[in-house]
Amino acid sequence: MWYLAQLLDRKVLDASGRLVGRLQDISMVPEEGFLLSVHLIISRSRRGKREVYAVPWDWVESLDPVVTLSREREEVYRSPYQPDG
Numbered sequence: 001m002w003y004l005a006q007l008l009d010r011k012v013l014d015a016s017g018r019l020v021g022r023l024q025d026i027s028m029v030p031e032e033g034f035l036l037s038v039h040l041i042i043s044r045s046r047r048g049k050r051e052v053y054a055v056p057w058d059w060v061e062s063l064d065p066v067v068t069l070s071r072e073r074e075e076v077y078r079s080p081y082q083p084d085g
Helices: none
Strands: 011-013 019-031 034-046 049-056 060-062 067-069
Touching: 019 049
Parallel strands: 011 067
Antiparallel strands: 011 019, 019 034, 034 049, 060 067
């Protein structure tokens, strides 16, 4: 079992082992009395600006020792975070 505090700010790597960014948050939805992880919220700094991306939970290959995704970072960078509200 993982706690959010253990995962926050972990490096996120793509399928080739390249740095994508750092884990900022995890979006969740209620599901039959539990919270279901839906997206990883990843941030990176680029040219002095912070960029934030949301990727589906099913792209996660592993969480330890770093977060590793099953996709390449170019695909992640085409998934900008769009907060609700």
